[in-house]
Amino acid sequence: MWGRTIGMRNSMQDILIIEDNEELGILIRDFLIRDGYTVEWKTSAEEGLKLVEKAAFKILLLDVMLPGMDGYEALQQLRKKHGIPVLMMSAKTDDQSKILGLEVGADDYIDNPFSFPVLSSKIKALIRRSYDMREDKEILTYRNISMNVNDRTVFKNNRQINITGKEFDVLEYFLKHPEKVIKKEVLFNEVWGADCFSEMSSLTVYIRWLREKLEEDPKNPVLIQTVWKIGYKFGGSIEK
Known part of the structure; x- marks a missing residue:
């Protein structure tokens, strides 16, 4: 089943993925779980935005090319109410696409296809930059x-x-x-x-x-x- 729930709990989770490609979504989800994160995965912007209203996440991985509402529009909707850090994922590697993503509220951008070590590095940097997390802080x-x-x-x-x-x-x-x-x-x-x-x-x-x-x-x-x-x-x- 697409958009399945992994490790659902009432407290804040680490990462929400919005990615419509089933194969890629599974790969990203499983990699991040092995990396020690709690993860939710949705296959449409509409589903993802509904979940953000119900649960708290440290970071959102948002694909640009989505069915229905695309990533840019989803990010614009998200920024009306939420300040969650967003890492955009896209096969559109031209500068204009990246600039557009940053202008509508993305915190960082990663070209697709990407290596998982690079993805992991960007996630850690974005979380650290957004929350200034250290071991002695709650x-x-x-x-x-x-x-x-x-x-x-x-x-x-x-x-x-x-x-x-x-x-x-x-x-x-x-x-x-x-x-x-x-x-x-x-x-x-x-x-x-x-x-x-x-x-x-x-x-x-x-x-x-x-x-x-x-x-x-x-x-x-x-x-x-x-x-x-x-x-x-x-x-x-x-x-x-």
Whole structure:
């Protein structure tokens, strides 16, 4: 079956591949799994974009020549909401095609056919450049939001935003428990401590501040959702 799922899990995965050629898709997927990555593979841009809305990935490998929506159009759609690093793969090796890919939002470009060692090198470099990953750092990511726990820095669409103090602690808890309903009391106790003298109303203030910095429309939040009479949910579907 094309576009099969490999190693599906709720937490962030490493790589999403969008490649319609079955033989090449299998080769890339199997090579990356042997290289130690967790991988998802889809055969159309439409399927891939739907998956990005539901799951978090460190990097996207995007073919240019796809059925239906091509790679350029898919990247334009992706960049409206997500800052995930993108490595474009294409048999179009002319400069104009590469320039177009970079102009619409690609982070790097690899000519197809390519050698797997070169692909591996580009992936490692792109991940390192995008997340500045080192062994002593912990990176949490959900959709277009990423957090470096050790440096206490937060990025939206790869741009740093000013989130510090208890705001950071609340967001860290959300990122460690994505798409789960969290009771207000649990969140407050985890961040402030059960013996804290602060009022529960403090949590509401920090939630509002986070929404102002993270949401496209803070008055109609889709990232930090209120679950009526219970608490909050970070990401996932909107409660009706």
